[in-house]
Amino acid sequence: MSEWGDGTRCVRAGLPEPAPGDPFLPGPVFAAPYHLDPFSGPSTSPNGYGRPDNPTRRLLEAAVGELEGGDCRVFATGQAAITGLLLTLLRPGDTVVLPTDGYFPVRAFATDVLEAIGVRVLFVPTVGPYPSFEGVRLVLVETPANPGLDVVDVAALAEQAHAAGALLAVDNTTATPLGQRPLDLGADLVVASGTKALTGHSDLLLGYLASRSTELIDAVTTWRTTTGAVPGAFDAWLAHRSLATLDLRLARQSANAAAVVDLLAGRSDVTGLRWPGRPDDPAYPVASAQMRRIPGVLSFDLGDADRVGRFVAAARLVAAATSFGGLHTTADRRAQWGDDTAPGFVRLSCGAEDTADLVADIAAALDAAGSV
Numbered sequence: 001m002s003e004w005g006d007g008t009r010c011v012r013a014g015l016p017e018p019a020p021g022d023p024f025l026p027g028p029v030f031a032a033p034y035h036l037d038p039f040s041g042p043s044t045s046p047n048g049y050g051r052p053d054n055p056t057r058r059l060l061e062a063a064v065g066e067l068e069g070g071d072c073r074v075f076a077t078g079q080a081a082i083t084g085l086l087l088t089l090l091r092p093g094d095t096v097v098l099p100t101d102g103y104f105p106v107r108a109f110a111t112d113v114l115e116a117i118g119v120r121v122l123f124v125p126t127v128g129p130y131p132s133f134e135g136v137r138l139v140l141v142e143t144p145a146n147p148g149l150d151v152v153d154v155a156a157l158a159e160q161a162h163a164a165g166a167l168l169a170v171d172n173t174t175a176t177p178l179g180q181r182p183l184d185l186g187a188d189l190v191v192a193s194g195t196k197a198l199t200g201h202s203d204l205l206l207g208y209l210a211s212r213s214t215e216l217i218d219a220v221t222t223w224r225t226t227t228g229a230v231p232g233a234f235d236a237w238l239a240h241r242s243l244a245t246l247d248l249r250l251a252r253q254s255a256n257a258a259a260v261v262d263l264l265a266g267r268s269d270v271t272g273l274r275w276p277g278r279p280d281d282p283a284y285p286v287a288s289a290q291m292r293r294i295p296g297v298l299s300f301d302l303g304d305a306d307r308v309g310r311f312v313a314a315a316r317l318v319a320a321a322t323s324f325g326g327l328h329t330t331a332d333r334r335a336q337w338g339d340d341t342a343p344g345f346v347r348l349s350c351g352a353e354d355t356a357d358l359v360a361d362i363a364a365a366l367d368a369a370g371s372v
């Protein structure tokens, strides 16, 4: 399997062996209970009840697991996967390292819930400096971090964590498994939101966790079964269907981001431009060594909230929306959600529009927005 390119792997990921008369990707199996064998009960089939297992979900897990290079469990949302990981592993008295500049609801969960149950939380910027990991149970990094797009060297951090007896988990949401494979780089666990570029159609919520450790997968599976944060069969099927085009979507999104970055870098009315694929970006050296491709997400500052509003209102191809990684280009002024970013900070997620159309539209919208 590994000798195939990304496009081939995406198209085939998780599909059952071909059988005459069967579809390529079987449709969603909608079931809460399944028929049981009246004598042997649930022991003869994995399909007994829908919370522990569902065949549509299993195919999606096989697909994402192939792309990440580990075993996978999917969750109802990315947040369910991440909080599930944290609560599976952490006990009162444990220490966890989390990013200061990572996904904001994870930070809120850490201070509201983890600290309240006696877990020590150390917040560290993605770029470091990282403290000694002696006595740390889990280090969770996000790379590239959302929304600031800083990047950290996963292999170096895995070595440091393992030397101290800590586990390393990587939030792979922004990169996707085609952008980087954290398990190959030495991470123990991958967590991610499948809501963003992985599925890319802005029509479902999904999360997943992947690992090569049977012990960790078993513990997380028990957590998921007992707490119940599973995706429905239809969302799992839609997600699997969408995976087939991941390579195509990322290629266009990344090319669009490169072209938009070229435009923005040449404009004196745009500041704070960040994209890990730009050679003079601080994240470029590590990103270009560690990542297999750069996502279509970039960020910049337009000075204040009103100018961001004028820019988005003037653009025909840029929708005001949160989330990212979808087929439609979107802009999100993160401060409106309470994220601790500057008032004019914009995360721009490039979609799959034609590059020339998108660049022209953004240039015209910036002209129309005027200055602060």
Ligand SMILES: *Cc1c(COP(=O)(O)O)cnc(C)c1O
Pocket (backbone or CB within 6 Å): 077, 078, 079, 080, 082, 103, 142, 146, 171, 173, 174, 192, 193, 194, 195, 196, 205, 206, 207
């Ligand atoms: C969106 C996101 C999440 C949460 O995912 P949901 O599917 O919205 O719950 C976690 N981490 C990162 C980096 C994200 O961007």
